[in-house]
Amino acid sequence: MIPARYGPVLFSLILSGVMSLLVSGISTFRAVPVDQGFLGLWAGAWLTGWLLAFPAVMLAAPLTRKLVTLLTVRDSNGSGHG
Template identity: 60%
Template structure:
């Protein structure tokens, strides 16, 4: 098992992977349509998107938490 101290990084990895897969799939489908090469196009777009999304999530998540904390009350 992975130590709990790595939970935020693992969360960011999974979240960015799932979200970038969905978004790149929709964008690829809209751009090239559903055909035999779709999987290849989607995979390339997803890997590029994930390589950007994962570090972005790690950077943006703490900022977002602070913004949410300021906009909400107990």
């Protein structure tokens, strides 16, 4: 198993991979007919997108956590942020 200290990096790797796979698939599907090399084009678009998405998620995640903390209030049962 992977040590817990690598959790944030693994989270970013998986999240960026899944999101870039979905977005590139939808974009490629809208731009190119499926019978004209769709899978190869999608794979190329996904890998390119993932190379950019992974560092973007690594940078955006801490800022997003801070923003969520600022925008949320503590629930009446004591859970939550704020």
